[in-house]
Amino acid sequence: MQTLPNINTHFSDWYNEIVAQAELADHGPVRGTMVIRPYGYAIWELIQRYLDERIKLTGHENTAFPLLIPESFLKREASHVEGFAPEVAVVTHAGGKKLDEPLVVRPTSETVIHYMFAKWLHSWRDLPLKINQWANVVRWEMRSRPFLRTTEFFWQEGHTAHATLQEAEEEVMLMLNEYVRLAQEILAIPVVTGAKSESERFPGAQKTMTFEALMPDGKALQMGTSHLLSQSFAHAFDMTFQDKEGATQYPHLTSWGVTTRLIGALIMTHGDNKGLVLPPRVAPIQVVIIPIFKKNFDNSLILHQAEAIRAELAHLGIRVQVDADESKTPGAKFYKWELKGVPMRIEIGPRDLEQGIAMVSDRLGLEKVAYDAKNISNCIILKLEQLQQEMFARAELKFHKQWHKAAKLAQFGPQLEAANGLYQTGWCRSPECENKLKEYKAMTRCLLEEKSFDTCFNCDNPSVSDVLVAKSY
């Protein structure tokens, strides 16, 4: 067993070590790539299961579009190619020959999906088109970190086409709100939402809505985005439809996505010096049962009790495991399952068995209590729910502690540079003032609707509305 670096003093090392030691992911042979190991992938599957159901319930259908896109497609939308060209991987040869036209490995699928939408769309009756895909995408990254930034990552990307701008705008907000629910209710990560500034928008979008979390080291993490695309995509791909009056119209498009980065946010937001702490709703193992064997005792009785409790919990849909490995001490097991962030632990020893109880403790260290073994399941269900709420409450407290309001960059800039954190301030919306943030390694994260400052953080022009400023992942 290796010890973990201290989370308070060596956050970045702690992160890398916990990813490795909890067997969430490993580095692939190609620089910047990642192998998601079974325990990490099981978390992703739980996120997928929840979100996929929500995506379908809100009227979208799953599809699969090709991985390889003609290079020329990317160039059809001017700002799109400008944004993505520097980071694409390009297939130049295939089937033993040089290709006539190089193909890019999709960095995102707007272009190929819009090409197909244009084929399928004829009349207003075909609208809205509302599709989604769970896919891998490749963006060549210079500095990679498992889950947070990898050359290949996994995501879902939703793409829709609507007859009116208003409908498209509603779609953007519908999915943003779904994402916020995923973050807060499932991952127990508090977030703030708002529009991105012009310079931070998705290449080719008219408006990018983001939801941002704040990591314990005071850096912001973009958790996902929902875009209102500019109509230039529809123009670029000749995507038109006949409206009810027979006139030719261009549809209004949206796209939205979240990625395996969410797992990185989960690790950072809740982890501690013992390792991962997983919210029950995305914990691959919610409860681990550890039989405490004893010499000169019929240990099969303990195992039998452990198995009976496991079966009862599993029957109720709880993800539960018995760790009956006889080659390991209970202490080694406690260490392992704490490292893996399992929310609850049940211990059963000879004396517990005699008394008809089981010792139940939780990963947050709230309490260690004896439960009546016969009625344990309802207590566990309740307790898991309490842990989920408690984890969100704790994360929210940390979030607000690091959220500051300040009027002028000259004052808060040095603080931000030294100690990170999220700063709410006023902004005139000029790119020149936004650029000043770079001097403190910070950037705008999202625009707020609130207006609590009269002037810009940098110049003396009036503030349009508040903006959140932070360093970021």
Place this chain on the structure above:
Amino acid sequence: MQTLPNINTHFSDWYNEIVAQAELADHGPVRGTMVIRPYGYAIWELIQRYLDERIKLTGHENTAFPLLIPESFLKREASHVEGFAPEVAVVTHAGGKKLDEPLVVRPTSETVIHYMFAKWLHSWRDLPLKINQWANVVRWEMRSRPFLRTTEFFWQEGHTAHATLQEAEEEVMLMLNEYVRLAQEILAIPVVTGAKSESERFPGAQKTMTFEALMPDGKALQMGTSHLLSQSFAHAFDMTFQDKEGATQYPHLTSWGVTTRLIGALIMTHGDNKGLVLPPRVAPIQVVIIPIFKKNFDNSLILHQAEAIRAELAHLGIRVQVDADESKTPGAKFYKWELKGVPMRIEIGPRDLEQGIAMVSDRLGLEKVAYDAKNISNCIILKLEQLQQEMFARAELKFHKQWHKAAKLAQFGPQLEAANGLYQTGWCRSPECENKLKEYKAMTRCLLEEKSFDTCFNCDNPSVSDVLVAKSY
């Protein structure tokens, strides 16, 4: 509405048209690629849902390995590179620069997974390693057909490592049997299993077990494979472990996979001149309810009844939809849902409503009967199950009708060339005799354990055991 080509006289055209008209898939912009549309993808999701559960119940865990593999990896196993080099797509540039080493887009993941297995494997305690991934792979195909052969396709690939050869052999058969169950019980497609001949084995495998179906045109379709890999993969990637006695050993490896090709098999096996016919277990819509509106009648009463039946069926887990589109005639709706292969249809008109009944018919045309609207759900569940069985029985009958036994190629070769079909015959196992089959556009499909012929289909040497011979997709 376009008419479908006749399935008996224009099978290949019929296939292409049904894929397009039922909106299962479309051609992507890059030659040989495919877009899987919502209706086709929903079938794939049902296949995935069933198989993923079986894969997990048999002790495997899901993972994600990188898409891009260093070209040199492919070369480490001699026959593997020989098999795959001609069909890989190669990334030569990324992030705006030429790469030091080209990367192949995975045609299959043995090499990168074995590289990682070698990192993770130390002791016999780490074995068996049993992982799976649902992934996209790319193989450059000259002649593509939707689902059956596309440059990019979707699959699951399982990869395992075992301490002993016997354990690896058991794994190969375990997963082969799981696949047979999927084919027969879920897809209602009868299959035959056996080993591939040496020339038809997976590149780098010591043994390839296949399960083969026979399409209505008499051509065989490989549905999937389960491989015992040669130990050369373990050697190529320095994959060793310490056994219980402390000696260094190479593990025994397997891999197994099925692809989106299964959807192609489903379309061909069950389809008819009206379109798709989907077995209930993989039908995205199992029951469609069609209200028959009438002038001078309060049609909201009919809609209300349709909705009540829909809700009751949905509550029981049946995938059901009401088609209440008032712009279409009932006839147009019948045509559409028959084309899409929905197994059952319920009609409710004014007179049915008065009598408290609903007219129920099935896609196989077995019967059209009036059911008591109050007790309809149990009848529907029973009927869906009967349809599933009936579809398998019909397919099995067709399969056996086209399965012939014949001693000598000189006799059955011309028949096979003219009219297709599956021929069981004897074989000495020499590649020279196998090569003779090419003269009739046929090949060996799989070896049988049965031995019903004394000599080879071509020469006079003794037959080792029977072999199945056919043309193939």
